Amino acid sequence: MVLGRLQALRHSPLYAGRSVYPRLHHAPGDAVPHNEWSTSPEYNIEIVREVNSMIQKYFPNAPVFPVVGNHEMSPLDQYPEPGSVPEQFAADWLYEGLASQWSSLVPDLDLTTVKHAAYYSVLLRPGFRIISFNSMFGYSSNMWLVANSKDPASELAWLEGELNKAEAAGELVHLLGHVPPGILVAERTWSREYNRIVVRYENIIRGQFFGHTHYDEFEVFHDGERPISVAYIAPSQTPWFDLNPAYRIYHIDGDRPDSTRTVLDHETYVMNLTEAHETETARWYQLYSARELYGMESLAPQEWQSLVERMAVDRDLFNLYIEVLAVIRDVTSGRDRNPWGRRASPAAQGLAGSIDGSPW
Ligand SMILES: [Zn+2]
Numbered sequence: 001m002v003l004g005r006l007q008a009l010r011h012s013p014l015y016a017g018r019s020v021y022p023r024l025h026h027a028p029g030d031a032v033p034h035n036e037w038s039t040s041p042e043y044n045i046e047i048v049r050e051v052n053s054m055i056q057k058y059f060p061n062a063p064v065f066p067v068v069g070n071h072e073m074s075p076l077d078q079y080p081e082p083g084s085v086p087e088q089f090a091a092d093w094l095y096e097g098l099a100s101q102w103s104s105l106v107p108d109l110d111l112t113t114v115k116h117a118a119y120y121s122v123l124l125r126p127g128f129r130i131i132s133f134n135s136m137f138g139y140s141s142n143m144w145l146v147a148n149s150k151d152p153a154s155e156l157a158w159l160e161g162e163l164n165k166a167e168a169a170g171e172l173v174h175l176l177g178h179v180p181p182g183i184l185v186a187e188r189t190w191s192r193e194y195n196r197i198v199v200r201y202e203n204i205i206r207g208q209f210f211g212h213t214h215y216d217e218f219e220v221f222h223d224g225e226r227p228i229s230v231a232y233i234a235p236s237q238t239p240w241f242d243l244n245p246a247y248r249i250y251h252i253d254g255d256r257p258d259s260t261r262t263v264l265d266h267e268t269y270v271m272n273l274t275e276a277h278e279t280e281t282a283r284w285y286q287l288y289s290a291r292e293l294y295g296m297e298s299l300a301p302q303e304w305q306s307l308v309e310r311m312a313v314d315r316d317l318f319n320l321y322i323e324v325l326a327v328i329r330d331v332t333s334g335r336d337r338n339p340w341g342r343r344a345s346p347a348a349q350g351l352a353g354s355i356d357g358s359p360w
Contacts, residue, residue: 214243262299
């Protein structure tokens with residue numbers, strides 16, 4: 001029943017006449033795959049170059065806003081304080097490589113901050129700014145944080161400064177990162193300070209976009225009394241572990257007088273990997289749109305807060321959320337274990353049979 005609703009969304013009048021071709025492309029990091037102990041600087045830079053050239057080939061007219069992931073570094077995750085370690089441990093080779101790659105993707109990119117630590121701030125339109133930051137300075141797998149965890153690369157100070165200038169200039173801002181703050185592997189103090197910045201500048205931050213977890217998730221930020229911002233965490237195209245590849249389209253309030261630059265809706269597309277193997281054909285399906293699936297008036301922070309509260313008392317609604325996760329988790333393949341080797345919840349296991357009987 002639920003899957004029927006999911007399928008029907010592809011024909012929703014909500015999207016009639018809308019182009020699904022991107023005007024902006026957010027490349028959320030981790031171009032380098034999970035062969036974690038067989039990487040090298042040369043290999044990683046070559047992978048980044050290949051991925052970027054494919055993005056440019058298929059989206060030739062869309063400005064691209066890349067983000068550095070934990071897998072771009074070799075060895076992975078290890079981003080030291082710039083200028084504080086011997087050359088063989090430094091990430092300078094990566095920052096130089098990214099600067100040379102990103103300069104052809106990002107319009108009017110200031111390479112100074114990219115070469116410093118792979119973060120940047122770009123005024124995309126008058127009054128609309130994109131800020132991409134290196135979240136590995138708040139990632140607990142980065143062992144260099146043991147040596148210095150007090151705002152490495154002065155990144156949070158830079159971020160706060162950029163938002164301060166943006167506020168004074170009357171600009172609205174989107175924040176792009178890789179590892180979402182607040183999750184188990186995010187460094188707690190870094191997450192707390194990031195949250196403080198978001199609370200301070202909630203009036204101009206109109207979107208936060210992350211990846212890394214490979215799952216379809218969201219975070220609601222609070223100022224202690226009310227929801228003030230949302231971080232969107234998009235599912236991944238890589239199937240690691242036991243996932244169906246997915247991608248996300250965000251519909252943003254676009255170029256017009258008094259544009260809010262807020263996220264109006266998002267759509268998630270999935271490829272059934274089991275079917276693709278069997279038929280040797282990749283077919284992409286629209287899995288859902290957020291507003292239609294969850295019955296939301298808008299994607300304002302209070303609407304996401306309300307969704308969480310509704311799910312707490314509405315079992316069917318909660319199961320709908322789990323169902324989306326289950327399709328992305330490829331329970332149709334018969335795999336019923338989560339990435340940590342534990343058995344999936346009974347609810348997720350129970351979905352396998354009903355999904356196997358569907359067009360999925
Ligand atoms: Zn990652």
